[in-house]
Amino acid sequence: MSVLELENVTYTYPGTSRPALENVSLGLAPGELVVVAGASGSGKSTLARVASGLVPHFHGGIFAGRAVVAGLDTRDNGPGQLARVLGTLFQDPETQVVMGTVRAELSFPLENRGQEWSAIARAVEETALALGIAHLLDRPTGELSGGELQRVALGAALAGRPQLVVLDEPTSQLDPVAGDELIGLLRRCNEDSDTAILLVEHRLERCLGSADRVLAMDGGRIVCDASPEAFLEWAAQSAPRLQTPGAKLLGGVGLAPVAGVKRARAALREAGRRAGDVAGEEVDEAPAADRPRVGLRARLARRRGAPPVAPALAFEHVWHELRSGPTILRDVSLQVLPGERVALMGRNGAGKSTLLRHAAELMEPTRGRVRNSGRVALLLQNPNDYLVHELVAQEAPASALSAVGLAAAELAGRHPRELSGGEKQRLALAVVLGDGSDPAAVVCLDEPTRGMDRDRKDELASLLGGLEAAVLVATHDPEFVAAFADRVVLLADGAPIADGPAREVLAGGSYFATETARILGGAGGALTPAEGVAVLQPTVSPAPRREAIA
Amino acid sequence: MSYRRRSSPLHSARAGAGGSYCLGLAIAALMISNPLALGAVALAVLVAGAGARVGRELLRTALVALPLALFIAVINALVTRDGLTVIVRLGDLPLVGHTDVTLEATAYGGVLGLRAMTVILCGALYTAAVDPDEVLRLFRRVSFRSALTATLATRMVPVLVRDSRRLAEAQRCRPGRPPSRVALLRAASSGMLDRALDVAAALEVRGYGAARRPPRLRRPYSRHDLAFFAAAVAVVALAVAARFGGLAPFAAYPTLSAPADAGAVAVSLALLVCALLPFADRRGVDR
Numbered sequence: 002m003s004v005l006e007l008e009n010v011t012y013t014y015p016g017t018s019r020p021a022l023e024n025v026s027l028g029l030a031p032g033e034l035v036v037v038a039g040a041s042g043s044g045k046s047t048l049a050r051v052a053s054g055l056v057p058h059f060h061g062g063i064f065a066g067r068a069v070v071a072g073l074d075t076r077d078n079g080p081g082q083l084a085r086v087l088g089t090l091f092q093d094p095e096t097q098v099v100m101g102t103v104r105a106e107l108s109f110p111l112e113n114r115g116q117e118w119s120a121i122a123r124a125v126e127e128t129a130l131a132l133g134i135a136h137l138l139d140r141p142t143g144e145l146s147g148g149e150l151q152r153v154a155l156g157a158a159l160a161g162r163p164q165l166v167v168l169d170e171p172t173s174q175l176d177p178v179a180g181d182e183l184i185g186l187l188r189r190c191n192e193d194s195d196t197a198i199l200l201v202e203h204r205l206e207r208c209l210g211s212a213d214r215v216l217a218m219d220g221g222r223i224v225c226d227a228s229p230e231a232f233l234e235w236a237a238q239s240a241p242r243l244q245t246p247g248a249k250l251l252g253g254v255g256l257a258p259v260a261g262v263k264r265a266r267a268a269l270r271e272a273g274r275r276a277g278d279v280a281g282e283e284v285d286e287a288p289a290a291d292r293p294r295v296g297l298r299a300r301l302a303r304r305r306g307a308p309p310v311a312p313a314l315a316f317e318h319v320w321h322e323l324r325s326g327p328t329i330l331r332d333v334s335l336q337v338l339p340g341e342r343v344a345l346m347g348r349n350g351a352g353k354s355t356l357l358r359h360a361a362e363l364m365e366p367t368r369g370r371v372r373n374s375g376r377v378a379l380l381l382q383n384p385n386d387y388l389v390h391e392l393v394a395q396e397a398p399a400s401a402l403s404a405v406g407l408a409a410a411e412l413a414g415r416h417p418r419e420l421s422g423g424e425k426q427r428l429a430l431a432v433v434l435g436d437g438s439d440p441a442a443v444v445c446l447d448e449p450t451r452g453m454d455r456d457r458k459d460e461l462a463s464l465l466g467g468l469e470a471a472v473l474v475a476t477h478d479p480e481f482v483a484a485f486a487d488r489v490v491l492l493a494d495g496a497p498i499a500d501g502p503a504r505e506v507l508a509g510g511s512y513f514a515t516e517t518a519r520i521l522g523g524a525g526g527a528l529t530p531a532e533g534v535a536v537l538q539p540t541v542s543p544a545p546r547r548e549a550i551a
Numbered sequence: 552m553s554y555r556r557r558s559s560p561l562h563s564a565r566a567g568a569g570g571s572y573c574l575g576l577a578i579a580a581l582m583i584s585n586p587l588a589l590g591a592v593a594l595a596v597l598v599a600g601a602g603a604r605v606g607r608e609l610l611r612t613a614l615v616a617l618p619l620a621l622f623i624a625v626i627n628a629l630v631t632r633d634g635l636t637v638i639v640r641l642g643d644l645p646l647v648g649h650t651d652v653t654l655e656a657t658a659y660g661g662v663l664g665l666r667a668m669t670v671i672l673c674g675a676l677y678t679a680a681v682d683p684d685e686v687l688r689l690f691r692r693v694s695f696r697s698a699l700t701a702t703l704a705t706r707m708v709p710v711l712v713r714d715s716r717r718l719a720e721a722q723r724c725r726p727g728r729p730p731s732r733v734a735l736l737r738a739a740s741s742g743m744l745d746r747a748l749d750v751a752a753a754l755e756v757r758g759y760g761a762a763r764r765p766p767r768l769r770r771p772y773s774r775h776d777l778a779f780f781a782a783a784v785a786v787v788a789l790a791v792a793a794r795f796g797g798l799a800p801f802a803a804y805p806t807l808s809a810p811a812d813a814g815a816v817a818v819s820l821a822l823l824v825c826a827l828l829p830f831a832d833r834r835g836v837d838r
Contacts, residue, residue, distance in 0.1 A: 058755075079761070080755040081755060084761070085761075095710060099703060100684055100687075101683045109757055112688075113757060115763030115764065116766075117766055140556075363724070378724065378726070386717050387725070389734045389735055391734075433726070436727070439726055
């Protein structure tokens with residue numbers, strides 16, 4: 002018997018004419034871990050909401066077909082009833098945690114079922130131990146980090162031992178460490194019990210290795226339903242944007258794609274392509290076309306003995322110490338040269354966002370100082386925070402819209418909230434860049450790729466590449482960094498622990514490394530699949546460094 | 552200020568006991584007018600806060616409440632026409648007319664201000680030391696949805712404060728003229744609605760929509776539970792005795808009578824002892 006069965010489900014959101022799902026049929030067996038892939042707007046989240054009963058009970062709209070969760074028809078049973086057999090986890094941990102303490106949060110779904118207190122207490126303890134959050138049980142939820150909150154929300158979803166867990170991009174707001182931990186926990190829960198998992202995720206490289214099956218969606222339809230390997234082969238032919246970097250790397254050297262770093266390494270070993278043979282090569286030996294191009298002028302000029310270029314932005318021994326709390330920044334000294342593209346990486350709470358706020362003078366250092374050669378434009382995490390007017394034309398002038406690639410004539414009369422996620426972000430960027438009367442010397446962006454699909458990341462990378470100003474981006478996304486950055490600064494506990502060319506920093510780690518770098522063990526400083534192919538086939542001419550992310 | 556579990560006898564007591572204790576002190580503050588006895592209640596609340604390791608939070612609250620207390624005292628002195636001992640003649644003032652400030656009205660204003668501050672401190676002690684989730688559990692059998700709404704409102708306050716800060720920061724990043732306040736208010740409101748929808752969806756998938764009446768939680772009363780329940784009863788009994796038994800009399804008008812006699816001193820000391828005795832038992836509590 003399936004724990005989730007969809008028969009010809011077609012669903013249209015209220016106020017729209019185009020269905021978000023069209024004739025979707027699928028079945029999930031107990032214990033299966035199924036990953037749902039697809040571009041933004043392909044219907045992935047709507048599928049998750051159908052499974053959780055929010056569609057149509059919460060969202061309204063027109064629903065046709067049949068969805069059955071563990072024997073409960075979603076037409077007759079709303080999300081409240083389905084919660085007895087189903088756990089659900091969404092993107093934003095902040096709005097999913099509703100109670101004051103972790104213990105109360107884990108108890109809440111069980112109390113709603115009217116379970117006995119002894120059963121609730123036992124389930125809470127077991128869930129907390131399974132997810133490694135026992136030490137958080139009596140902590141107020143308001144004091145938890147994003148990663149901790151998401152674990153707690155997962156705990157609340159799992160506490161009732163559901164037959165099916167539906168997760169909609171649960172790692173999109175987490176750093177790579179917390180994201181990997183969450184996927185690991187899911188895998189363990191899936192293995193320990195017979196819980197089926199339906200996981201909607203953009204960063205496929207993170208979860209395909211754990212998946213039993215992959216569903217690819219496009220235009221509200223399921224266009225591929227296959228094992229991870231078969232999906233990757235299908236993607237290579239039909240949807241290159243859904244290919245993982247590892248699959249592209251293997252495809253580039255003529256091997257069949259496999260899911261996961263471990264299996265990719267094994268495939269390379271079996272094929273006699275030992276990345277270790279080229280490990281240890283000097284980074285400067287990388288193909289010339291791969292070298293950073295922006296900000297290079299300034300560095301070359303300095304090497305040739307020309308007078309040093311004044312930095313666009315300089316942090317000089319910057320400290321940020323809270324009066325009653327931890328020290329957020331510790332003696333940070335950094336320079337960003339004109340035109341340079343710098344990525345700030347580090348886990349949640351490392352101090353990245355605080356550093357950007359200091360750059361834009363939203364905060365004052367408690368010690369040290371920040372200097373800049375002109376205006377610093379800062380785009381914070383949520384583009385909606387910048388969009389306060391009724392019309393796009395009121396937010397930014399036409400010249401600024403054009404500068405970020407938005408069709409001013411087409412969009413000027415629309416409401417900013419009607420735009421797609423990518424358009425909203427471009428519009429917010431246009432807002433902070435202004436009308437050009439006071440051009441920004443530095444553009445800072447805080448986590449600009451959260452929840453983005455690969456197409457939108459590519460668009461953003463090329464947009465940032467075209468800016469005149471220096472660019473400083475705080476991000477958790479190594480693939481995005483590999484596509485746009487010259488230099489990476491890795492922050493830990495408020496201080497830089499690595500600062501160097503992107504290939505040096507990203508190829509040398511495991512968490513803050515691209516999938517290609519992890520497969521090749523950092524060999525040759527290769528970050529992207531094309532660079533990896535060049536390293537594995539030294540006779541083949543390398544592809545340019547700034548290729549598409551995928 | 553929010554609840555955070557700490558190692559203290561008050562935090563160890565069940566929410567019912569802690570809540571009753573805070574309520575008892577607030578009732579005492581509302582019933583007692585004798586300045587000595589009322590001061591004893593205020594002192595008891597502050598020392599109880601220190602005993603519960605939330606003294607700093609209470610002092611911060613006291614600083615915030617002080618202007619309100621002073622305002623009440625000044626207004627009473629200016630607008631009350633009772634009292635025979637004139638201490639300042641202000642003549643004709645706009646709005647209030649001929650004004651003579653009397654000793655009695657000033658003293659009674661002081662009592663009202665002190666009372667307001669004591670009640671606010673009781674509220675602060677409750678917020679900082681009584682687990683709101685346990686209170687929710689306590690009340691959900693009676694009115695589940697109201698209790699949950701109260702908890703959610705508490706939980707959403709810091710989230711919305713953070714949202715507002717983010718919105719303000721984003722506006723500081725805009726070059727040129729800042730947007731109008733109306734535009735900002737509209738954006739903030741729509742942001743709040745978005746948040747509310749997300750929270751509603753989260754509640755739905757946690758089974759709130761089909762929630763059943765939860766079973767009664769039966770657990771034995773701890774010594775802390777008993778101590779704080781007993782303290783609450785004793786404090787209220789003393790307040791009743793002080794008010795209706797004439798143990799700590801107070802009359803403001805027409806002439807001030809606030810004797811610090813043996814009865815008032817005894818009531819004050821008894822209030823302090825009863826309110827603070829539960830904190831003496833720190834067995835099993837980290838020092």
